[in-house]
Amino acid sequence: xxxxxxxxxxxxxxxxxxxxxxxxxxxxxxxxxxxxxxxxxxxxxxxxxxxxxxxxxxxxxxxxxxxxxxxxxxxxxxxxxxxxxxxxxxxxxxxxxxxxxxxxxxxxxxxxxxxxxxxxxxxxxxxxxxxxxxxxxxxxxxxxxxxxxxxxxxxxxxxxxxxxxxxxxxxxxxxxxxxxxxxxxxxxxxxxxxxxxxxxxxxxxxxxxxxxxxxxxxxxxxxxxxxxxxxxxxxxxxxxxxxxxxxxxxxxxxxxxxxxxxxxxxxxxxxxxxxxxxxxxxxxxxxxxxxxxxx
Numbered sequence: 001x002x003x004x005x006x007x008x009x010x011x012x013x014x015x016x017x018x019x020x021x022x023x024x025x026x027x028x029x030x031x032x033x034x035x036x037x038x039x040x041x042x043x044x045x046x047x048x049x050x051x052x053x054x055x056x057x058x059x060x061x062x063x064x065x066x067x068x069x070x071x072x073x074x075x076x077x078x079x080x081x082x083x084x085x086x087x088x089x090x091x092x093x094x095x096x097x098x099x100x101x102x103x104x105x106x107x108x109x110x111x112x113x114x115x116x117x118x119x120x121x122x123x124x125x126x127x128x129x130x131x132x133x134x135x136x137x138x139x140x141x142x143x144x145x146x147x148x149x150x151x152x153x154x155x156x157x158x159x160x161x162x163x164x165x166x167x168x169x170x171x172x173x174x175x176x177x178x179x180x181x182x183x184x185x186x187x188x189x190x191x192x193x194x195x196x197x198x199x200x201x202x203x204x205x206x207x208x209x210x211x212x213x214x215x216x217x218x219x220x221x222x223x224x225x226x227x228x229x230x231x232x233x234x235x236x237x238x239x240x241x242x243x244x245x246x247x248x249x250x251x252x253x254x255x256x257x258x259x260x261x262x263x264x265x266x267x268x269x270x271x272x273x274x275x276x277x278x279x280x281x282x283x284x285x286x287x288x289x290x291x292x293x294x295x
Contacts, residue, residue: 001024001026001156001182002024002285003024003284004022004023004025004046004048004281004282004284005022005208005246005248005278005281005284006018006035006043006281007020007021007022007038008250008279010064010250010252011064012252014252016280017255018037018038018039018042018280019037019039019064019065020034020036020059020065020189020248020249021033021038021040021043022034022208023046025048028054028154029054029055029153029156030048030052030055031053031056032053032057032072033175033186034058034186035056035058035066035067035068035071035072040075046281050075051076053076054087055087056088056140057151057175058090058091058095059163059173059175060165060166060171060172060189061092061094061095061098062166066098069102070099070103073087073138074103074113074138077138081126081129081131082131082132082135082136083130086140086141087140088140089140089142089143090144090151091144091173092170093146096142103138113138117135117136117137145173146171146173147173157177157178158175158176158177159176159200160173160174160176161174161197161199162194163188163189163194163197164191164196164225164226165188172188174200181286183205183206184204184205184207184286185201185204185242186208187209187228189212189226189249190209190210190228191210191227191228191229192224192225192226197236197240198236198240201236201240201242203241203242205243205286206284207237207240207242207246208278209237209246209247210248211228211233211248211249211250212229213229213253214254214259215232215266228249230247230263230266231266231267233247234267234270234271235270237271237273242271242273245271245275245276246278246284247263247275247276247277264277
């Protein structure tokens with residue numbers, strides 16, 4: 001199994017850190033977890049064409065975690081020429097409604113899709129790619145999930161957990177992926193030290209966790225409980241007995257010279273496992289202590 005960090009940034013525009021996105025390649029399955037703005041571009045930089053993606057898991061419905069989700073659906077459908085299975089999508093309510101509002105007949109891209117299945121010029125391109133008429137519209141397989149649900153795959157399963165973020169307005173999820181080789185957990189966006197995240201991450205080989213700011217920078221206690229900081233993450237990793245924690249979702253202030261390295265040193269006073277500063281296009285795998293950046 002290989003994990004590639006597609007986006008380790010925030011909603012803020014950045015050339016070095018795109019918004020949230022993660023790529024997991026395991027067996028014949030190619031899975032994305034979140035697909036925020038810029039993640040689709042990083043997907044190509046990682047050497048993965050959108051038609052290769054088989055599953056998409058969305059942690060919550062903030063735009064920095066899903067803006068490139070419609071792009072994935074449309075590019076996969078357009079380039080796939082009806083020769084690949086439909087994308088399997090898992091996310092919190094109302095992901096089905098949001099998908100319909102994006103690609104349904106009255107959706108944002110409804111007229112675009114109608115033109116591509118009806119206009120002869122587009123049909124000519126479609127058949128030149130090997131497509132057979134009549135051309136179907138995109139129809140991803142949507143499953144709305146909640147904490148406690150389990151998604152079974154070929155050689156893997158994903159347990160859905162609760163993240164502590166923007167409830168009750170948004171349902172916010174984390175994902176625990178169990179494989180014969182090890183356990184990988186993605187926190188989604190989560191703050192504080194909630195029991196739900198400790199339970200989800202228990203004995204994980206790799207925990208990718210939102211580190212939005214440094215402890216003490218939060219303007220209010222409520223903000224701290226909604227968005228991860230470095231010392232809370234250290235406490236989660238310690239209590240969950242995680243082997244390696246990967247920090248991600250950094251505001252730009254944390255990228256000033258020496259800041260992240262200082263935070264790692266402070267985390268080491270609480271947690272004695274492996275701490276990795278996430279970067280876009282970094283690769284991770286079980287048993288790999290020093291992941292590398294793809295230039």
